Amino acid sequence: MEKSLAVFEGKEIRKVWHQEEWWFVVEDIISVLTDSKDSKQYINKMRQRDDQLSQGWVQLVHTLAVPTLGGSQQMNCSNTEGIFRIIQSIPSSKTEPLKLWLAKVGYERVQEIQDPELAQKRMKELYKAKGYSEDWIEKRVRGIAIRDELTDEWKKRDVGTEREYAILENARWLRTKCGVNNNSSHFLFKKDSVFLNEKSQIFLFRKLANRYESRKDPDEVRR
Numbered sequence: 001m002e003k004s005l006a007v008f009e010g011k012e013i014r015k016v017w018h019q020e021e022w023w024f025v026v027e028d029i030i031s032v033l034t035d036s037k038d039s040k041q042y043i044n045k046m047r048q049r050d051d052q053l054s055q056g057w058v059q060l061v062h063t064l065a066v067p068t069l070g071g072s073q074q075m076n077c078s079n080t081e082g083i084f085r086i087i088q089s090i091p092s093s094k095t096e097p098l099k100l101w102l103a104k105v106g107y108e109r110v111q112e113i114q115d116p117e118l119a120q121k122r123m124k125e126l127y128k129a130k131g132y133s134e135d136w137i138e139k140r141v142r143g144i145a146i147r148d149e150l151t152d153e154w155k156k157r158d159v160g161t162e163r164e165y166a167i168l169e170n171a172r173w174l175r176t177k178c179g180v181n182n183n184s185s186h187f188l189f190k191k192d193s194v195f196l197n198e199k200s201q202i203f204l205f206r207k208l209a210n211r212y213e214s215r216k217d218p219d220e221v222r223r
Helices: 026-034 039-049 051-055 080-087 095-114 116-129 134-156 162-178 183-189 191-196 198-215 218-222
Strands: 005-008 011-018 021-025 062-066 073-079
Touching: 005 095, 011 026, 011 062, 011 073, 021 026, 021 062, 021 080, 026 039, 026 073, 026 080, 026 095, 039 051, 073 080, 080 095, 116 134
Parallel strands: none
Antiparallel strands: 005 011, 011 021, 021 073, 062 073
8 A cells, every 4th residue: 555645744645546647535635735624524615615616526536446454445536637626726825835746746656667666765765754663664565575576477377357366365365474385375376276276275265264363463453
């Protein structure tokens, strides 16, 4: 979720990469500009005040799946151009700084596409600013790299259906949690097994799940 968060004046704004540009969660933008405790209500009142904004709302705002800590959620999002139009209806001293910030975020994305290492560096800086230890940050970055590499490999091996991918991804996560590294689980990462032995995959997945349930730390569950 690291790439799905940006910070403006100490407040997090969720974003998602869509149609080759960043789309920002509208409620987060409203919250930053107005300090409103109920962004949805503020948006409704804002649209009532501005008829033109209300009429063009469906062109400016799209419902997109945004990664969150609790999983992907459908949220109202708008691109930079749309946000510029929306904030015209918001009386706030933060409007101009936000415009500059949005332009900067878009430019940084272009830089990261050209230089992937720059994205990793910025992610480390964000974690460090949040107070995480160097050891935790390195483990986190390494884990993300391994996950991305494994996901790419599955795609190369034509793990195409959503069900097949879900089995592999869940097994990978449980395998990491349980520390399983024997041959009985290793077949999950081979293409042939995905198509030829789904019952065995489900059996082992349940076995791994049971092992995880018996080993997991109560403190980790609360987190």
